[in-house]
Amino acid sequence: MESDFKIYNTLSREVEPIQTLKKGHLTFYSCGPTVYSYAHIGNFRSFVTADLILRTARKMGWQVTYATNITDVGHLTEDDFSDPSGEDRMAKALRSKEGEQFSNVWDLARFYSGKLIEDWHILNLVEPTIRPRATEHIREQIAAVQSLIDKGHAYETSQGVYFSVTSFPSYGQLSGNTLENELEQTVRDVVVDSEKKDPRDFALWKKDDKHLMQWYSPWGWGFPGWHIECSAMAMAYLGDQIDLHAGGEDLIFPHHECEIAQSESLTGKPFAKYWVHTRFLQVEGEKMSKSLGNFFTVRDLVAPPGEGGKGIDPLAVRMTLLSGHYRKPFNFTIKTLKGNVKHRERLAEIVTAVGYPSDDSRTYDGDLGSALKSIFDRALEAMKDDLNTPTALAALFGGTKMIQAKLATLSQTEITATRSWLADMNDLLGVVHVNNNVLASNVKPDEDLNNAVEALLIERQQARMDKNWGKADEIREALTALGVEVMDTAQGAKWKKIGGL
């Protein structure tokens, strides 16, 4: 049924109201990363988009079935069989310096997929309904390849099995790289397997009995092509047809284009109705890359300074990712991050003052309550309008200001309304409070620091009572050196850790 949840569909190049196949039930699939290293904030920008679709749909009262995969098979450059080393990214990672700690690619994949899930929770991403792994679905992939051969959409060569692009006339609909495009063909002639019927045909299975990860198939030992894994897993868990499919913009072509071709050739039915793509993020105005030194993983930002991180509040990182619209180029900067650390401090202060509700009851009594309720409604409307996170955040900030102005004098009714609002906003945006308790060490309180700070504050309090301002300022400087900022309030001295920025 048609809803007022609108999303930009890459397939139609229009913002469309989402019409789910089953009333009130959204099924969607989001492409996950290859786990050959730590996921970076760019990866997470895409995952956050999927997370927001899920949160918005749930807040509208929809049921959601959400699958996102872990690619734990290394894939070669699709058609490049000329590489004598036969290396893929996972094999390369194993040979790198970081890879020395792993005995084989399987261990490496296990390690990094564990880290992916940790970071997932640190950034307060909702756990998917199912998180399938490519290596656990080889059987389904082989069956899909066999079926494509049987239906005349694929063929075998001495090197592998290929999907025949010309057997799927609407190939290119998603990316615009259509079959009629002659010029394109000359570009892609660079890498050619002489046995391929068409240079555009892509691999479904690669024959390779030397590969570090290999399985037995009707075509001998080898491993599956990259695109078939997502088709096979999406269909295994969500059915032949799904509502929505998401991923990074780089996946439009070839990955998603090929998924459509395979899936629809298998079932004869439209695969996904809505295709949602997240723009790449840049860091400090440049493409994120290790050589430029602007490459950030989640732990680079949130781990404590002693463990190689910057000690930043993970939800400030999440808020930063939300500050730009998913479909626009986004420039991730330390400056923006700093601003969001501040926003988070304000929110955290409110949460500390009123408490975070543990149940689902939401009441918005009183003037403040109705004001907050309408702010939440505005945020939800913004999210339903193609995930307009900047507008939703603007609403969040407006409410935060409103509460903060009267934080010291809130009535019980107002406290209840505030708690309801925080919980509702958090359900929608996930930047108020971390719901899961799989938190990493970076949020554990530092007992030694706490004791040292408390001792100094008592000393300073005495100095202030003696009007010994010189000594009081000295102690404040000592605290600053410890990375602590002091604030004198009517209720006594408060302190907070200064972020490592």
Place this chain on the structure above:
RNA sequence: GGUGACGUGGCCGAGUGGCUAGGCAAGGGUCUGCAAAACCCUCUACGACGGUUCGAAUCCGUCCGUCACCUCCA
């Protein structure tokens, strides 16, 4: 060369025919032993040029610029 997206104030970023989004930074103020935090005030922009219109940042056209993809990529 092909395909697609984007261009808003000092900065980040919504809006999409008339009605100042919001934030950050900056400046001023209240508060404070001094600060910090908080609060109040100030800061009116839409790449260029044409066109449509009573009226355009918004619609149309042309141009310029930036970014991404074109078989590793979120």
